[in-house]
Amino acid sequence: MHFDVIIIGGSFAGISAALPLARARQEILVIDAGERRNRFAAVSHGFLGQDGREPGQIVSEARKQLERYPTVQWMNAKAQTAKRTSNGFAIEIDGKSVKQARRLILAAGVADRLPAIPGLQERWGKSVFHCPYCHGYELNRGRIGVIASGEHSMHQALMLPDWGETTFFTNGLFVPNADQAAQLRARAVKVETTPVREIAGKRADVCLEDGRIVTMDGLFAMTQTSVQIPWAEQLGCALEEGPLGQFIRTDGVKQTTAKGIFACGDVARAAGSVALAVGDGMLAGTAAHRSLMFGID
Incomplete structure (x- = not known):
């Protein structure tokens, strides 16, 4: 199956990016490796309406809501490599299968080094x-x-x-x-x-x-962070150096420097939080849909 959008990362930013696309009836695939950045924290604070909840519960409930939309597919897997094709992108998953899409959203977050x-x-x-x-x-x-x-x-x-x-x-x-x-x-x-x-x-x-x-x-x-998507640069996504480490450069609507690729959440910010990741995801999802509607590369 050829998807409209593949989203790499199924945490706060990735699910938030998927939701407007699902509501626009786009065929989307979320690929999640289960490495949510705040998995070590017992509770999450500062996110409107969810203050004091266990972060895994927030994500689990959000995923259930997302998967009610019939055009959504979810894979618990790791996206190992990606390459550009004549009509979009091909993502290799765990060395076993390849999924294709017209647009790509990177939301896999960062790793912390203490x-x-x-x-x-x-x-x-x-x-x-x-x-x-x-x-x-x-x-x-x-x-x-x-x-x-x-x-x-x-x-x-x-x-x-x-x-x-x-x-x-x-x-x-x-x-x-x-x-x-x-x-x-x-x-x-x-x-x-x-x-x-x-x-x-x-x-x-x-x-x-x-x-x-x-x-x-x-x-x-303060940790030093590293981008969880090592092949992003190979696709043409420029990285920036922040005080805490590298992140993917994006514009005001989360478009990267590579055509057809958007990035959101901690992987696309010098610093992050749950609330910022959710807002970023909405921007990336709607921008990716706009690019599909109007044929913007």
Whole structure:
């Protein structure tokens, strides 16, 4: 079967992109590898009408609603490669089958790489977070630590005092200059320069190299991200370098630099959230439909 649109990624952005296409009675296929970025978090916050719900439940319910439309097909699989054809795109799935479509929407998100500190990865999404708007409120203005992954972590350290008493663990990665130190003092941020040995305890005990243990109610760390679709560049999608890693360049309606290919969600933003991913998906889905209606490449 030749689809109108294939969507790579079935999380918040991908389902949101699929919905307007389904309602326009387009034949669509969603290919999802089951690697939702916020799968480590117990609850999701900041998404209108869904605040405090388990993110997997939100996605599961959204998928059920989407699959009520008769022109929608869903595959739990990994899209391994893609190539341009004379009338669209051919997607190879798990090395077993090939699906074809006139348009392609990339919504597979990004992968996070945390600072290499023992105990940090195990607490990711539980007591170690990256977004204060998503998880800061629940720390109840308690003791909050920011683990530096570089100078760019200054941004987090200056934000977090609105959510609690903040300590910035520079971890030997950089020394704040005079202007940065003044900014941190103005925000009442404590600076701890001793390198971090590991994170331990039930929540977030920061064990320092000198033997001290600083107990925190929660930690924040900026990750480095990588695009989950390694073959996007081969199709002509330009990538951009953001402060946290690469993402796919798009215009105002989520069109990439490659004809017929749109991208949405975290894979197409320098930073993201559930709400932004859903909005991006709607833009990408309607733009892809418009391109089909009017023959826009």
